[in-house]
Amino acid sequence: MKTATFANRHIGISEEDYPKMLEKIGVKSLDELIDRTIPANIRLKEPLHLDPAMTEREFAEHINKLAAMNQPFKTYIGTGWYDTVTPAVIQRNVFENPVWYTSYTPYQAEISQGRLEALLNFQTVISDLTGMPLANCSLLDEATAAAEAATMMFGLRSRAQQKGGATTLFVDEEIFPQTLAVVRTRALPQGIQVQVGKYKELNFTPDIFGCIVQYPNNSGNIEDYREFTRQAHEAGCKVAVAADIMALVLLVPPGEWDADIVFGSSQRLGTPLFYGGPSAAYFATRDEYKRNMPGRIIGLSKDKYGHTCYRMALQTREQHIKREKATSNICTAQALLATMAGFYAVYHGPDGLKEIAKRIHSLTNCLNKQLTKLGYVQKNELFFDTLRLQLPENVSTQKLQTIAMSKKANLRYFDNGDVGISIDETTTLADINHLLNIFGIAAETNIQEITDIPETSSLTRELRRRTGFLSHEVFNKYHTETEMMRYIKRLERKDISLTHSMISLGSCTMKLNAAAEMLPLSNAGWMNVHPLVPKEQAEGYQLLIQKLGEQLKTITGFAGITFQPNSGAAGEYTGLRIIRSYLESIGQGHRHLVLIPASAHGTNPASAVQAGYEPLVCACDDRGNIDLNDLREKAETHKDELAALMITYPSTHGIFEADVAEICQIIHQCGAQVYMDGANMNAQVGLTNPATIGADLCHLNLHKTFASPHGGGGPGVGPVCVAEHLIPFLPGHASFDHEQNEVAAAPYGSAGILPITYAYICMMGTEGLTRATEVAILNANYLAACFEEAYGTVYRGTNVFVGHEMILECRKLHEESGISENDISKRLMDYGYHAPTLSFPVHGTLMIEPTESESLAELDNFVEVMLQIRKEIEEIKRGDASADDNVLVNAPHPEYEIVANEWEHSYSREKAAYPIPSVRENKFWINVARIDNTLGDRKLLPTRYGSFN
Numbered sequence: 039m040k041t042a043t044f045a046n047r048h049i050g051i052s053e054e055d056y057p058k059m060l061e062k063i064g065v066k067s068l069d070e071l072i073d074r075t076i077p078a079n080i081r082l083k084e085p086l087h088l089d090p091a092m093t094e095r096e097f098a099e100h101i102n103k104l105a106a107m108n109q110p111f112k113t114y115i116g117t118g119w120y121d122t123v124t125p126a127v128i129q130r131n132v133f134e135n136p137v138w139y140t141s142y143t144p145y146q147a148e149i150s151q152g153r154l155e156a157l158l159n160f161q162t163v164i165s166d167l168t169g170m171p172l173a174n175c176s177l178l179d180e181a182t183a184a185a186e187a188a189t190m191m192f193g194l195r196s197r198a199q200q201k202g203g204a205t206t207l208f209v210d211e212e213i214f215p216q217t218l219a220v221v222r223t224r225a226l227p228q229g230i231q232v233q234v235g236k237y238k239e240l241n242f243t244p245d246i247f248g249c250i251v252q253y254p255n256n257s258g259n260i261e262d263y264r265e266f267t268r269q270a271h272e273a274g275c276k277v278a279v280a281a282d283i284m285a286l287v288l289l290v291p292p293g294e295w296d297a298d299i300v301f302g303s304s305q306r307l308g309t310p311l312f313y314g315g316p317s318a319a320y321f322a323t324r325d326e327y328k329r330n331m332p333g334r335i336i337g338l339s340k341d342k343y344g345h346t347c348y349r350m351a352l353q354t355r356e357q358h359i360k361r362e363k364a365t366s367n368i369c370t371a372q373a374l375l376a377t378m379a380g381f382y383a384v385y386h387g388p389d390g391l392k393e394i395a396k397r398i399h400s401l402t403n404c405l406n407k408q409l410t411k412l413g414y415v416q417k418n419e420l421f422f423d424t425l426r427l428q429l430p431e432n433v434s435t436q437k438l439q440t441i442a443m444s445k446k447a448n449l450r451y452f453d454n455g456d457v458g459i460s461i462d463e464t465t466t467l468a469d470i471n472h473l474l475n476i477f478g479i480a481a482e483t484n485i486q487e488i489t490d491i492p493e494t495s496s497l498t499r500e501l502r503r504r505t506g507f508l509s510h511e512v513f514n515k516y517h518t519e520t521e522m523m524r525y526i527k528r529l530e531r532k533d534i535s536l537t538h539s540m541i542s543l544g545s546c547t548m549k550l551n552a553a554a555e556m557l558p559l560s561n562a563g564w565m566n567v568h569p570l571v572p573k574e575q576a577e578g579y580q581l582l583i584q585k586l587g588e589q590l591k592t593i594t595g596f597a598g599i600t601f602q603p604n605s606g607a608a609g610e611y612t613g614l615r616i617i618r619s620y621l622e623s624i625g626q627g628h629r630h631l632v633l634i635p636a637s638a639h640g641t642n643p644a645s646a647v648q649a650g651y652e653p654l655v656c657a658c659d660d661r662g663n664i665d666l667n668d669l670r671e672k673a674e675t676h677k678d679e680l681a682a683l684m685i686t687y688p689s690t691h692g693i694f695e696a697d698v699a700e701i702c703q704i705i706h707q708c709g710a711q712v713y714m715d716g717a718n719m720n721a722q723v724g725l726t727n728p729a730t731i732g733a734d735l736c737h738l739n740l741h742k743t744f745a746s747p748h749g750g751g752g753p754g755v756g757p758v759c760v761a762e763h764l765i766p767f768l769p770g771h772a773s774f775d776h777e778q779n780e781v782a783a784a785p786y787g788s789a790g791i792l793p794i795t796y797a798y799i800c801m802m803g804t805e806g807l808t809r810a811t812e813v814a815i816l817n818a819n820y821l822a823a824c825f826e827e828a829y830g831t832v833y834r835g836t837n838v839f840v841g842h843e844m845i846l847e848c849r850k851l852h853e854e855s856g857i858s859e860n861d862i863s864k865r866l867m868d869y870g871y872h873a874p875t876l877s878f879p880v881h882g883t884l885m886i887e888p889t890e891s892e893s894l895a896e897l898d899n900f901v902e903v904m905l906q907i908r909k910e911i912e913e914i915k916r917g918d919a920s921a922d923d924n925v926l927v928n929a930p931h932p933e934y935e936i937v938a939n940e941w942e943h944s945y946s947r948e949k950a951a952y953p954i955p956s957v958r959e960n961k962f963w964i965n966v967a968r969i970d971n972t973l974g975d976r977k978l979l980p981t982r983y984g985s986f987n
Contacts, residue, residue, distance in 0.1 A: 044094055045806030048550055050893035051813045059820040059894070063839075071819060072725065072812055075839045077696045080726045086592055091803025094554040100800070101793060105563025107578035112469060113448040113568040116424055116460025117256070118180055118214050118783060120284075121566060123463055124308045127519045128381045131526045132374075134560060136747075139374055140536035140551055142543060143334075143751035146863065146873050147349035147969050148341075148930050149962070152529030153750045154348035157336045157373060159512060160318070160380035162981040163307070166507035167286040168300040169293025170322035172980055174333035176304070176376035176752070177319040177368060178604050180280060181217040181783035183301040184250060185224035186321065186332040186366055187278035189648070190299065191248030192230055193330055194276060204247040205229055208275075210237040212255035215772050217280060219780035221250070223769075227618060227650025237266050242273035252280045253292060257417065258424025258458065260285075260501055264295040271296065283307060283320065284463075285422040287395035288495075290503055299323045303783075306463070308382030309375050313579050314569030314784020315604055316753035316791060318372035318379055328352065328978060332366035334751065338984045339974030341967040343935070346986070351974050367644035369607040370741065374749030385522050388508040394463055396493055398423045401470055402461045403494045408474050412481045417456065420497060424460045426452070430481055438480045445476050448571055467491055510982040532965055533750075534872050539960070540892045540900055544843040544875040544885025545639070545690055547720045547742035555745055555797035564793060569784040570773050583786055586796045591759060593799075593807070594716075594736060595729025598765035601757045602780070604787040607641045609737030609756025610684075610715060612769060612781045614649035616735060616760060617682050617711045619767035619779060626709065629681035633672060633705070635664045637689035639715040640878060651681060662691035662833025670704050677708035686715040687722070687731060688841035690879045691833040692818070694721070702732030711735070719743040720889070721815060721842035724808025728759070735760040745798035746791050755788050755795075813890040814842040817897060821888055824901045828908040832880055843887035845880055852882060855915040857926050859884050862907055867930035869903045869953065870962040899956055906954055920944050925953070933963040 046052075051059070056068060065071045092100065113121065124133070132138045144150030144157075157175040164173035177183045188207050195204055207230050209218055218234065225232050237251055249270055254260045267277045278299035279292040284306040292300045305317035323331050329352065337351035383391065402423050406416050413430040429438065435455050442449050450458030459473065471487050478485035495502070508514070516522045534541075541548035558564060567576055587599045603609040614632070621629055632651040634642050636658045643653040656672055657665040664685075673680060683705040688694045695701070702712045714728040714736035720743040722728070728736040740746040740755040748754075760768065770776040771785040786792075802810065822831050822844045832845040848859040859882055863873030875885035888897060910926060913919040923944045925931075931950040941947055952958050977986065 043091065043806070044554065044801035045091065045803070045809060048552060048802065048806070049810055049813050049890050050896065051816065051890070055894040059816060062823045063819045064823070068812055068816060071816060071839065074837045075815055075835065075841065076694050076725055077698065079699055080731045082724070082726055082730060086724055086804045086807065088589060088592060088799065088804045091806055092800045094801065097554065097797055097801050098557070101558045101797065102561065104578040104582050105558065105561045107581065108563045108567050109575040110566065111446045111448050111571065111575055112472070113571060114459045114461070115448055115450045115568050115570050116458065117450065117570060118216070118303060119311055119314065119568050120306050120460060120462035121311060121464040122306050122308055124310055125382065125385050127522045128308060128378055128385065129560070131523060132378055132381060134556070135530070136537050136551065137530045137533060137535045138377065139556070139747040139749050141533050141750045142541055142546065142548060142748050142872060143373070144350055145353070145876070146867070147347065148864065148964055148966055149534040149867050149872060151348055151965055152532035153373070153377065154336050155529055156377040156380050158348055158982060159384060160376040161336055162510060162983070163380055163383040163508065164304070164320040164322050165981050167283055167291060168281065168322045169291030169505070170300050171325045172328055172331065173320060173322040174331055175336050176371040176373060177321050177333050178372060178608060179315055179317065179319045179783040180214070180301065180303040181220035182608065182781070183319040183321050184217045184278070184280060185220050186368065187250065187299045187301055188221050188225060188230060188248065189228065189366065190327070190330050190332065191276040191278060192228065194327065195247045196274060199247055199274060202244050204245050206231045206233050206245045206247065208233050208235065208240055208246050208249040210251045210255070211235055212257055212259070213250060213252045213280060214256050216780065216783045219772050219777045220782065223615060223780050224648070227615070237261070237263070242269060242275060246273070246275055248276040248278065250278045250280065253289070254282060254285055254422050254424065257426040258421045258460070259418040260289065260420040260422060260497070262501060267296050282422065284395055284398065287391050288399060288422065288497060288503055290501055291505070294505065304376065304379040307379035309378055310565035310790070311568050312565060312788070312790025313567045313576060314786060315788035316372055316375050318376035332368050333371055335978070335980055337974045338979040338986070339970050340986065341969050343967050345966055347966040347969050349969050349971065349974050351978055351980070367607045367611055367641050367648045368605070369641050370605040370752040370754035372753050373751030374753060377750065381526065383508060384513055384516050384525070387513050387517055388506065390517070391508070398461050398463060398465070399495060400491050400493050401465050403496050404488060404491050405459065405461065405470050405473060408485070408488065409477055412477055412483050412485065414477060420501065423462065424458060427457045427459070429455060429457060432482065433480045438477070441480050442476050445472065447472065447476060448568065512982060534962055538962055539870050539872070540888065540896050541872040542874045542886045542888055542900065543872070544692065544845070544887040545717060546748070546875065547887060547889055548748065549745060549889040550891035551745055551747040551794070554801065555794045558793040558797065559790065564790060569789070579789060582792060582796055583789065586792055586799070589799045590738060590757060593723055593727060594738070594759040595727040596735065596759035597762040598760045598768055599757055600768045601755065601789065601792065602769045602782045602785065602787045603737065603756040603758060604782050605752065605754040606717065606737060606739040606741070606756040607645060608781055609758050610641060610645035611648050612756070612779070613713050613735050613737050613758050614645060614651060614682065615779045615781065616758065616764050616767045617713060618649060620711070620764055621681060623767070629679055629710065631676050631679045632681055633669065633683045635669070635685060635689070637662060637664060637686065637691040637879065638684055639686045639690055639717045642684045642715060646684065658691065662689065662693050663695050663836070664697070664701060666697050666701070669701060673704050673708045680708050680710040682711045682713050684713045684715060686717055688718050692840045692843040692845055692885070693833055693835040694841050696836045699732050717742060718842065721811060723811045724804065725811050729761065735764055740791070740795045744795040746794045753788050753791055755791060810890040817888040817890065817892065818842045818844055821886060821897060821901065825904060828905055832883055843885060846874070846884040846886060848884055849882035851911055855911050856921055857911050857914060861926040861929065864968055865907055865910070865926045865929040866903065867964055868925070868950065869957055870960055871900065871903060902954060902956070925950055930964045930968065932965055932967045934965070935967060
């Protein structure tokens, strides 16, 4: 009797399905397919050495035990992270809802209207609170947003500044330490000199191009930067402000005192601490800088019938398109968390946010008043939620810390002996009395218990906010749970996700995100841990990170790992920074070229530039393989300048290159390192690995290979695994060990989603992981065989097999019928499917990756759909259907068009809406027709207040 293991639940194909699929492919066994697809010289000699696979029940008990090891101290450390209340209606209906967490980045706007509206809400919140006209729909975290601000200001230098050598960035010394560390990491390879000092003492010189200040600052003091900003602008400098989003509810927004960029974290808007992440950073700027701003922007547009709709604007800014000319390498952001933050603002509305902010401020005022009576000296003249206290002579830092720890309270301890306390949304009257008790014992003074917290403000009139915010009706009508639940559901129904059908995007690996993997994230033991608590209070996290690190090192064959990068693109950048540090350590820091094959992952060139390197493109042959002669010639010609090769394996062309081991040898012979982009690790796990192939390091996309969900465009995690010689150059963190190559705010990046990947590996085990890889390759080759006659594949490997994905040829169809790959993508929506990857990496094509999670029935249904679309194209080609009025050029067909009284098309409503019987069983109704992209770019409307009138 077969046991229903987790692997059997995860993998959609059973052994009973193999014969049909293998026959279609033209091989006798799965082993034969794998042997003929992956070069023999890079195959693993033995299975992965992982612990036996757990059942779902066993893992649930195991992960709950780990969570229980995290100690629930009350934490007042602040420094950019604050406990908050996630409204249950948002946690239940968004964070724990697979419609929201399994959806893809909204490139296909017609089937992403719900997500796009939610993200536009987020942008509106940020724009309103910062006083800036333009906000993006999130970045990774506050520290990386600061680094992006630095890069953006550097790029905005005037010609005179560039000629004059303006390369200095001034950073006020009262910025959060982790933010300064990440800015330094980014600045150095880009030729930016970081000058740290007191903003009041800055003498603007011609070499300074930009400034970064914190509002309120690291100590908690609220500075008035208006005169500083005026002086900076007179000197031709830009000013970027790291601002606390909750404080902006009460403070004059930086946009009103002429800041150029405002950035920060939206974590306080209902996102749990998660030991440092994930939470959405925000980034806002002036309208004139819209093409320089990093990240994605949601804007308004209209569909073909004039209905207002939403779309991702200015998509030509994307790194896959701009490549080395991109202003940033940010790809995955934090869309799911930005969505939650936007819903938090919708649920509370402007009055609710004011109430929360005023309560935080009043609690802080009350605490300050009472501590002053006990002899503690408040060093902040003006504050919102943070006190910085000088201790009385009879109270030592050690004495206070000992008492606080015994009372299970974490305070912040400054190097000079001062103590910090940050109040947040979760702080209660009882907590204030608990703090007073701690400080009273330390001061050996009796305290009187506080029984009431009056509403008070210590803010001066000049710094108090006078302008309103969130006036749009969406922020003023959904304040009951019933209405909020229904609003979320209305948006949910407008999005296609993995809950509806297969998402066949190539290079994105939209596999199952199993419920058993996701459930732990709702455990308070994982949710409510501040990233800077003593390690012994986060023992569960520490053990999970250690265990997962060992698993991933085993899978990749490497000796070291960092979890700090909180996206795949950030992992690429981190890997190159590690290489740079290593080369500098051996006297080879002059190497400045990175060789990147045309078949590499799309963000690689931008990542290379961000790391201070110059990309050098290597050609591919007609079959999609790296041109070995071209690679060898360029490597040897530039052997003294070559720092690294960035290679994706299997390549973005969808093939396992037979010469990959020789390619690595060529690079090493030139004294350079081999960086492997792990975007396609789903085709390696258990069968080969980067170390065996010959790479020196690789990054991993946990939101691809290792089952963490895409969340509509994030969160992601991009850990980097390295060989022994690169371990000394892994990112550190100033709070825990050493400041080096720091690339994220938190020591372990987005640690809160690591339980997902840990669950996946623990429950799949060696056999399950290996079979998943084999089935991913099986599924891709099955689809390639099914589509070969109707479409054809652009590239196949040396042995005429594809890897785990394929590129469908659509260019000839366009020549013959006028139907483009975009028309095919839009028509797929009528059939209830998300489009494959469009025109990447080859223009005029569709890239498909079925993953191992899909069943044979789903694959066959997708094949039927694609073949039916091919017949519809043939009708146009033969002249049986109008070239100007057909189901493809008019797709998608929204519900309002199908049910309209008038129907003027030359084909039937049934053909438009129900082209094959299976669609009737699972019809996804689209609510907008094809969207006008150029309108949304010509007139960018990035908030809820926009109008085309």
